[in-house]
Amino acid sequence: MSDLDVLQRKLDRERVARKEAEALLEKKSLEVFHTNTKLQLLADQMHEHAQQTSAIIETAAEGIIVYDQEGTIRLFNRSAVAVFEQTSVAGMNIRDLFETNPKVDASLFPDCTNPFSAYGSGCSLQDNRCMREPFECVAHRDSGQTFIAEISTSRSEYGGSVVFTAMVRDLSRRKKLEAQLSQAQKMESVGQLAAGMAHEINTPIQFVGDNLQFLKGAFEDLADLLALFQQLLDKETDPNLDAESNAKTQLIQEIHKQSELVDFPFLREEFPSAISQSLEGIERVAKVVRAMKEFSQPSSDSKTSVDINRTIENTLAVMTNQLMESARVDLSLDRTLEPLVCLSGQLSQALLNLITNAIEAIEEHKSSSEGLIVIATRLHEGHVEIRITDNGPGIPATIQDRIFEPFFTTKEVGKGSGQGLAFVYDVIVNKHDGSIHAFSPTAGGTTFVLRLPAASKLKTNRQDHANSIN
């Protein structure tokens, strides 16, 4: 075999290989073309998607702010501009927008990977994103005006860098409406109680009036007698006494006659009683009016120190008529309890809602003679505990986990608004860092246990307030 033959075969192989390589190149070129077409399509879709996302962000009702680990703001949507009245956020830090403290700072920068953070609780991992449950804090507008904002924050990682997103909602209007609603709800309750109140006031007024009528009649009789006594006195000082002795004797006889008519022993016995009853009646009226006045005070934004036992008694006082028709109330109040720092108006309303619920449960299922509501207070592990127990039918197991939901009611259409227990939950848990639990055994009856931080144990941390029902 000659070298030429060998080279010829090698050339043939190289030619075949070259053609194969060319075919492969053509195939790959076609693949690249198709891939490019797909990529272009994908890029167009992504561009469109980005525009849609941008439009959604810009038109969202809530303020959306994106910032980095240092807090430098990267995105500030239109609603955020409106909420904060900021024309430019260039170079601004997220901390410039809020009244920060260590707790707010930790909430603005949630980190699920740091369980040891003093304020790290309240966040959880969802789809690999650390999400912080909504919290409220004071925010600043550009004008310097402050407002209450609700903020939800999340932490994400893109391309190795950490970014945070804050959804900001201006609560100014909602807070105002809530206050108005709360006041309206209270006034509605007051209105409902008015009839009972009228009865409460009418009864003592009735016997005070009767007593005064009696005193008036008695005094008229006494006035005649007093006039005779005056005449007798005048005769005593007369220099012509002897000449007038017959007239004097006659006057004395008349006094005797009038005394018998007046019935002195009866008056001596009845006068103190009538006066005492009248004073008692006036005191009863004063007490009801005082309780009503304290109960209907407008909600205050600031907490004050109150005697919780007195608050309970005031609430019961304005409900006396309702209670009288439905249930007996047993009180077991710890008189040594220290004052409670709270929003007294809202707490009164919450107690009224719970007692009203108890009355309605009893009325619906039992005769009035059997109705019993037990209210007890005590100090328990640094908390003031209030227990309200009724012997109604209890809460059905099927709705136990929903009773605190807003607008949830078992009453017929047009009767219940479903706001009562939701309001109680909001007041106890959200506004006082307390807890509320409902216990409803299968045998019947319901006990609501409210725990509020005692003044000496007030903490800023929110309680674990599981809405648990056993």
Next chain:
Amino acid sequence: MKGIVFTELIEMVENDLGIDIADRMITGAHTPSGGAYTSVGTYDHAELIRMVISLAHETDIPVPDLVQAFGRHLFTRFHELYPQFFHDIESAIDFLPLIETYIHVEVRKLYPDAELPSFTSEMNEGVLEFTYSSTRPFADLAEGLVRACVDHFQDAVRVDRFDLGLGNGTEAKFTLAPIAAMEPNKAEPTCLI
């Protein structure tokens, strides 16, 4: 199997044994491709085995020796063609584990359909245990690559091979143990003659 392995085998034989032996190797192998390979193509590995057997027939050199020598040649070529994989690497013990975790990852990016052997690496008291596993019986090729790698980095290590599984060349473990006395490395010749 990627065509580069075939083209490199033919080039090695042409360079070391001459164009005539290479021609006879190809002709005697009677492969479906007829010996026409392009480095970016993909071919049946059985064609490589046929060519090596044919070469053994032509040269009277045992197949394992031929395949190991080819492995050494391939390592040298890979070093020339893909220097980026060797950047900042100073020893075979550092390089070999990267074949699975880095080089094969990069190869799959370019050739998603590539059927690559797997290599596992484990360090035990300073000894690297490097295990080859494949559906193809090329443990000898792996041995040639490993030994050429050690020679390249001039590591003072002793390489031992332990056949695993059925002992048919589809599975083998290589240990790279440091030589205590730090003797000069005895490199094997890479050429066939």
